[in-house]
Amino acid sequence: MLDVLTKRKNTVTPTDRVAPKRPTGDLSLVLVLGLAAMIVSMMQTLVVPILSIIQSDLGTTTANVSWVTTATLLSAAVFTPLLGRFGDMHGKKPTLIGVLLLMIAGSVLAATTTSLLWLIVGRVLQGAATAIFPLALSVLREEIPPAKLHGAMALVSGTLAVGSGLALVAAGLLTRGSDPDYHRVFWLAVGLAALALVGVVLRVPSSRATTGGRTDWLGAGTLAALLVLLLLPISQGHEWGWSSARTIGLFVAAVVMAGVWVLVERKVRAPMVDMGMFAHRPVLFTNLAGLFLGFAMFSQFIGVAYLAQMPKELTGYGFGASVLRASVEYLLPTTLISLLAAQFGGILVGRIGARFTLAVGAVFGVAGFAWLTLAHDTSASIILAGLLIGVAISFGYAAMPALIVASVPHHQTGIANGLNSISRSVGSAIASAVITSLLASKTIQHLPAGAPALPAESQFTLSFAIAGVAFVLIVAVALVGLTKGAAQEYTVGKTADAAATDDDDAAAADETAVETVGVTS
Structure with missing residues (x-):
């Protein structure tokens, strides 16, 4: 199958060549891109704790209100690869600005409407923001010196986990009280996106390496x-x-x-997607790892959030926590350790290679979910296991962009990282479906009259065990799928004659790509 996909030949235009990196304010650039990336994960997670409030305020059904999250997922799937490729072709800065403007427009619409239909339209516009992450990585590859690139990508990647955790806390704080108003959550999104937009306009340089061409x-x-x-x-x-x-x-x-x-x-x-690049072994297996990581990360988020809120007096397990307490006490520690571990992940990528960093992180994930599977009856167990999982997520986010960047030519960085983002989104969607179905498939019998259906504790145990298997599969991908011999840059198909007449250009591009990250030890 891989041979079939890689038969097609492409050509590389002179504009694909990578210009020497120019001096920039590295820290301020990374912080701006980190803020923009954090908004992506916040946008995806902000509505999860307030779906019941939206349903009540708009007088709709559970099935209808679920489209508030589904619409964003579908929108992200459509926009991310398209805008990632558009950034490669026409420039990252104008694409980032356009995406943030869509995010602001969607957030304003969601914050002002009282119609479910227009709220869903606003969420569709917000979904375009998912393209920010691959675009940010493309900017880093273009602007940050190779010696600093590991840490920069790890820090920006780490903000994704931070955004998810902060979104839960923010949503809980903004909707607490006897008369919660979900519109405040979307006004928060407006403010953060506007702040990121100002940062992008002021600090992100215009692209020097674009491919041009038709969409x-x-x-x-x-x-x-x-x-x-x-x-x-x-x-x-x-x-x-x-x-x-x-x-x-x-x-x-x-x-x-x-x-x-x-x-x-x-x-x-x-x-838009070069099939040779898509099927190139490091890219293919990194995307597979992204699928498993997205599954495991969202499994922890959903599983712990639901477990913490279970009323122990009815179920015999859980902690009876509110949404806010569940977010702050049980999920925020995972978020904070993810941010702290991001820099260590970047250091590990530089020292032992991206695939071994991915494997080490996955081992932490296996340990964390094993702990949750065997012991989730105390707050300490939930929090400490979450710290291990947070390290795993952070190391995974540090390693995967490094693997992608080292495996594709410069002009395909945006689309390649966009596809990796989509793989994580698909994994998260699968996790949501699997965990929701598992928790609903077996409920506690003989509850008091009028009590809602509540899942049996065994379903949480099974959910955590399945998520642990996802991390086991990541270890296998890192150590077997991403072998040392396979960790080479994909060369966009040229004929032998064309390659012979363009050795200098190809060597320059290859040197820039290969020097950026260490894939193997």
Whole structure:
């Protein structure tokens, strides 16, 4: 299969060459991009604790209000690869500015509307912000000297975990009280996005390495259709029924569309996604690791949040915590350790290589979920296990961009990291579906009359065990899939004659790409 995907030849234009890095305020640039990336994860997580408030205020059903999260997931799947590629072609700074403007527009709409339909439209616009992360990594690769790139990428990546945790705390604080107003949460998003926009305008330099060319609208459209057909049944399957004709039909349609997308990208002259790059072993296995990491991270978030809120007097387990207490006491420590561990992850990438950093982090994750599986009856166990998982997430976020950057040419950095972001989003969507279905599949019997259905404790145990298996699979990917011999940059297909006449340009680009990160020890 890999041979089939890599047969197609492409050409590299002179504008793909990488100019020497110019002096910049490295720290201020990294902080601005870190803030922008943090907003991405905050935007995705902010609404999770307030869905019940939105449902009550708008007088809608649980199934309808779930589209507030589903719409953003689908929007991110469509926009992230398209805008990542657009940034490669036409410049990262203008693309970042455009994305943040969409984020602000969507947040203002969500903050002012009292209609579920327009709220969903606002969330669709917010979903475009997911493209900020791969664009930020592209800027770092272009502007930060190689000696500092490991730490810079690790810090920006680490802000994703921080944003998720802070969003939960912020949502809890802004909606506490007897008359909670969910609109405040979206006004917070407006303010943060505006702050990031000012930072991008003032501190992010204009791109010097762009490819130009036409946008592959056919490839973008088929990829968007594929992701929507895949993510829609994953996110709504628990409502529709996993064996329903609608769910199965959409999964089948996704498989068909995947074949159509591959055929389209192999035929068009300037594909949005180079199939050779997509199937290149380091890229392919890094995306697989991203899928597992997204699954494990979201499993911890959902599992711990629900477990902490279980009323012990009815279930015999849990801590009866409010949303705010669950966020601050049980999830915020994971967030804080992720930020602290980010720099250590960057150092490890430079010293032992990205794939071994990924493996070391995954071992921490296995230990953390093993702890949760075996002992989740005390607050100390939940918090300490969360610290181990936080280190695992942070090391994973530090290693994966390094693996991608070292494995693709400069002009494909945006689209390659965009696809990796999508893989994590798909993993998170699968985790949400799996954990929700598991918790609903077995409930406690003989509850008092009028009490809501509550999951059996064994379902939390099973959920944590499955998440631990995801980290075991990451270890396997790092040590077996990402072998030393496979950790080489993908060379965009050139004919032998073209390569012979362009040795200097290719050598310059390869040298810049290879020197940035260590993939192996």
